[in-house]
Amino acid sequence: MVNQIEIKDLTKRFGKHLVLDNVNLVIPQQKIYGIIGESGSGKTTLLKTIVGFWRTDKGKISFEGRTLDKDSKFIRQIVGFATQDNCVYPKLTVTENLEYFGSLSNVPRATLKSNIDKVLKFVELDFAKNELSKNLSGGMQRRLDIACALIHNPRVLILDEPTEDLDPLLRRDIMKLIRKINADSTTVIITSHLLHETEELCDEIAILHQGKVIKSGSPDQLRDSFSKEEEIHLRLGSKKYTAISNRLKKHKKKVSSVKVVDGKLVVHARNAEPVLIEILRMVEHSRDKLIEVDVRKASLGEVFESLVKKSG
Amino acid sequence: MVKLLTIIKKNFKILIRSKSSALIILIGPLLLILLVGSAFNTSAFSNIKIGTYSSGYNDLTNSILDKLETDNYEIIKLESQEKCIEGVKTSLIHLCTSFPPNLDANTEGQIELYVDQSRINLVYAIRGAIASNVAERSEELSKDLTGIIVTQLSQASANLKEEQALLLGIRTKNNNLRSDLVNMEGSLINMNVNFSEINLVISEIAAETSKLSDDLNQSTKFEDLNVLTKVLGAEMKDFNELTNVRSDLLKTTSELKSAILSTNADVQKVKDSTDFTINRIDAIAVKDVDSIVSPIKTVTKPVTSEESTINFLFPTLIMMVVMFVSILLSSITVIREKISAAYFRNYISPTSNALFIFATYVTNILIIILQLVIVFGVMISINPGLSGTLANVSVALLIITSTFILLGMIIGYVFSSEETATIGSISLGTILLFFSNTIVPLETLPQGFRQLANFNIFVIGESILRKLILFESSLKGVTRELGILAIYIAAFILVILIIYRVSSEFYNIKKHLKG
Numbered sequence: 001m002v003n004q005i006e007i008k009d010l011t012k013r014f015g016k017h018l019v020l021d022n023v024n025l026v027i028p029q030q031k032i033y034g035i036i037g038e039s040g041s042g043k044t045t046l047l048k049t050i051v052g053f054w055r056t057d058k059g060k061i062s063f064e065g066r067t068l069d070k071d072s073k074f075i076r077q078i079v080g081f082a083t084q085d086n087c088v089y090p091k092l093t094v095t096e097n098l099e100y101f102g103s104l105s106n107v108p109r110a111t112l113k114s115n116i117d118k119v120l121k122f123v124e125l126d127f128a129k130n131e132l133s134k135n136l137s138g139g140m141q142r143r144l145d146i147a148c149a150l151i152h153n154p155r156v157l158i159l160d161e162p163t164e165d166l167d168p169l170l171r172r173d174i175m176k177l178i179r180k181i182n183a184d185s186t187t188v189i190i191t192s193h194l195l196h197e198t199e200e201l202c203d204e205i206a207i208l209h210q211g212k213v214i215k216s217g218s219p220d221q222l223r224d225s226f227s228k229e230e231e232i233h234l235r236l237g238s239k240k241y242t243a244i245s246n247r248l249k250k251h252k253k254k255v256s257s258v259k260v261v262d263g264k265l266v267v268h269a270r271n272a273e274p275v276l277i278e279i280l281r282m283v284e285h286s287r288d289k290l291i292e293v294d295v296r297k298a299s300l301g302e303v304f305e306s307l308v309k310k311s312g
Numbered sequence: 313m314v315k316l317l318t319i320i321k322k323n324f325k326i327l328i329r330s331k332s333s334a335l336i337i338l339i340g341p342l343l344l345i346l347l348v349g350s351a352f353n354t355s356a357f358s359n360i361k362i363g364t365y366s367s368g369y370n371d372l373t374n375s376i377l378d379k380l381e382t383d384n385y386e387i388i389k390l391e392s393q394e395k396c397i398e399g400v401k402t403s404l405i406h407l408c409t410s411f412p413p414n415l416d417a418n419t420e421g422q423i424e425l426y427v428d429q430s431r432i433n434l435v436y437a438i439r440g441a442i443a444s445n446v447a448e449r450s451e452e453l454s455k456d457l458t459g460i461i462v463t464q465l466s467q468a469s470a471n472l473k474e475e476q477a478l479l480l481g482i483r484t485k486n487n488n489l490r491s492d493l494v495n496m497e498g499s500l501i502n503m504n505v506n507f508s509e510i511n512l513v514i515s516e517i518a519a520e521t522s523k524l525s526d527d528l529n530q531s532t533k534f535e536d537l538n539v540l541t542k543v544l545g546a547e548m549k550d551f552n553e554l555t556n557v558r559s560d561l562l563k564t565t566s567e568l569k570s571a572i573l574s575t576n577a578d579v580q581k582v583k584d585s586t587d588f589t590i591n592r593i594d595a596i597a598v599k600d601v602d603s604i605v606s607p608i609k610t611v612t613k614p615v616t617s618e619e620s621t622i623n624f625l626f627p628t629l630i631m632m633v634v635m636f637v638s639i640l641l642s643s644i645t646v647i648r649e650k651i652s653a654a655y656f657r658n659y660i661s662p663t664s665n666a667l668f669i670f671a672t673y674v675t676n677i678l679i680i681i682l683q684l685v686i687v688f689g690v691m692i693s694i695n696p697g698l699s700g701t702l703a704n705v706s707v708a709l710l711i712i713t714s715t716f717i718l719l720g721m722i723i724g725y726v727f728s729s730e731e732t733a734t735i736g737s738i739s740l741g742t743i744l745l746f747f748s749n750t751i752v753p754l755e756t757l758p759q760g761f762r763q764l765a766n767f768n769i770f771v772i773g774e775s776i777l778r779k780l781i782l783f784e785s786s787l788k789g790v791t792r793e794l795g796i797l798a799i800y801i802a803a804f805i806l807v808i809l810i811i812y813r814v815s816s817e818f819y820n821i822k823k824h825l826k827g
Contacts, residue, residue, distance in 0.1 A: 074662075087654050092322065101657060105661050109314065
């Protein structure tokens with residue numbers, strides 16, 4: 001696998017405040033790479049530093065083997081960046097914004113129009129191309145912002161909190177869009193503090209805490225590093241889990257923990273399958289109504305929580 | 313080039329779509345010109361109230377006041393000097409004039425003017441009007457007094473000339489007298505007063521008579537002869553006395569001659585003295601009273617043919633529009649771009665900073681050119697003569713406007729909010745305006761400030777426009793000023809290139825830390 005971006009010992013301070021502390025990252029080509037962390041952990045600063053908006057205090061950033069300090073123009077040409085602030089001109093129409101940013105990104109006049117049409121169709125904004133961007137809804141504005149980042153066909157798309165402030169439906173749309181962009185051979189770097197969607201979306205994830213990368217890897221690698229156990233989630237119509245819970249607690253070799261969380265029974269087991277069969281049998285016997293049953297590994301949230309606690 | 317045009321197009325679209333901005337930019341200068349034009353279309357003062365106080369008005373004071381009234385000043389006579397001064401303080405009157413009682417040429421007191429120095433321009437103007445009125449009356453008085461002196465001198469000169477004739481008469485008479493004396497002296501000298509032979513004859517007669525007497529024994533005839541001899545002797549004595557008298561006379565005539573010579577010398581001295589005095593009086597070249605009272609006359613003549621105030625205010629007016637609009641517009645354009653969300657996307661695009669700076673400059677200059685076209689259009693319709701200077705003025709305005717735009721851009725890069733940038737721009741504009749000739753004459757400033765003010769962009773720009781518009785100078789005539797502006801432009805470009813990156817980084821760090 002070819003590495004698209006390499007970040008070595010990156011350090012950034014704002015005055016006395018250390019924001020990034022010896023960050024080391026390797027981002028592979030054509031993958032969706034997630035950077036998660038609490039608010040103020042340095043995610044946005046990291047992204048803005050790797051495109052040269054902030055000057056580094058220490059460290060080296062390279063894209064496809066070319067360093068930022070020597071080839072910033074090349075790097076800006078191959079990178080698209082969509083922020084959480086919607087970096088567009090509200091008093092320009094959707095098309096005018098795309099024309100403007102396309103022109104700044106050296107898209108030839110001849111291909112600019114076709115690029116705009118393509119990108120608008122891609123982000124499903126073609127119906128609003130003559131609308132002033134200030135009149136667009138939140139989700140449409142976010143899509144326009146992504147369209148502006150894509151207008152020059154970048155090889156790397158950086159998305160800073162793309163689903164921030166959006167309702168679940170719009171969030172789903174954006175995630176769908178991100179997958180589509182990645183499927184088009186674009187490397188996507190995404191930051192979010194919504195761990196569930198990052199887990200779903202990303203091929204690789206780095207956890208940033210207080211300016212330091214405390215762990216990175218694929219979601220499975222991260223979960224495995226936390227625990228090799230599986231989780232069974234069960235929701236019954238009666239929400240009465242005492243009988244099942246007491247029965248499972250007797251199988252200490254198979255079951256490591258049983259607890260009720262948010263009206264659900266959560267069971268941790270090294271091998272979920274025989275335990276799940278047992279549970280379903282008990283449900284059938286009790287004649288209770290089965291609402292939901294799910295088997296999964298430890299969530300990214302749990303991994304994150306644990307790692308953050310560990311690192312203080 | 314494509315990028316540059318795209319950025320400028322974007323700037324214009326944003327500006328036009330902001331209706332209030334578009335309105336201010338297009339209508340603002342026109343409105344300003346119309347307002348200032350109608351306000352300054354006359355140079356005369358109106359409704360100026362002058363308070364006066366005197367414990368004794370007389371013809372002279374009344375004539376001064378009448379003259380002021382004919383000059384459209386409203387005269388308010390007040391009961392006391394205190395009320396008069398209070399009137400200035402409460403703005404009831406614009407100026408208080410206190411006349412000494414019974415003002416005339418021999419009055420020791422002065423005419424006192426009480427002014428509100430905070431209204432410095434008005435004070436100068438009214439004070440000038442009153443001073444010129446008083447000076448006019450004062451000149452009339454001087455003329456009267458000088459007229460008397462000149463008449464007296466002329467009279468004295470005429471009298472002296474008359475006396476000179478008498479002196480000449482005396483001298484002539486003296487000379488005649490001297491001549492008579494000389495003649496008389498000659499006659500006296502020529503008189504034969506040698507009586508020695510008569511004596512000898514008398515002696516011989518006496519001797520012979522004695523002999524005869526002896527011979528004739530004393531006959532009576534001899535007695536008679538003796539008597540005769542005695543008579544002759546007596547006559548002889550008289551002759552001798554005559555000779556003495558003659559000698560005395562000769563001595564006296566000699567003395568008289570000397571006295572006449574001395575008198576003539578004195579008469580000559582007096583004549584020389586009167587000649588000298590007459591010559592001195594005659595040598596006074598200026599005998600005209602007007603010329604003596606006002607030997608040097610000043611007449612204020614305009615160096616331009618302009619008649620309306622608006623025309624000679626035009627350079628200042630244009631400078632004010634250019635300065636305030638350029639600084640404000642460019643600073644706001646920069647700050648709006650800096651604080652806009654799109655700034656980040658611009659910044660990380662593969663486009664150089666210099667291009668963004670240049671595009672901002674071009675956008676601003678195009679807008680101001682548009683405004684100036686409107687302003688000049690209006691002014692040329694009022695005064696078609698302006699069109700002759702348009703080519704030179706356009707070149708100069710391009711340079712002046714560029715200087716102000718770059719200055720405004722620096723303000724935009726230095727400040728981090730639209731409000732502070734606006735305050736900064738207005739403050740800077742006001743400072744530049746204050747240290748120019750518009751509010752107070754630069755000559756009233758201390759030397760140091762005056763020297764600094766000579767490098768004030770507003771002062772330089774105004775000087776260029778005045779020379780080009782009012783005196784129809786060529787661009788060659790303003791090379792020095794244009795050179796100074798070129799130095800400013802180069803310095804400002806350098807500053808902008810340095811602060812562009814620093815300013816945006818500083819602003820974003822601030823924003824980041826706040827966030």
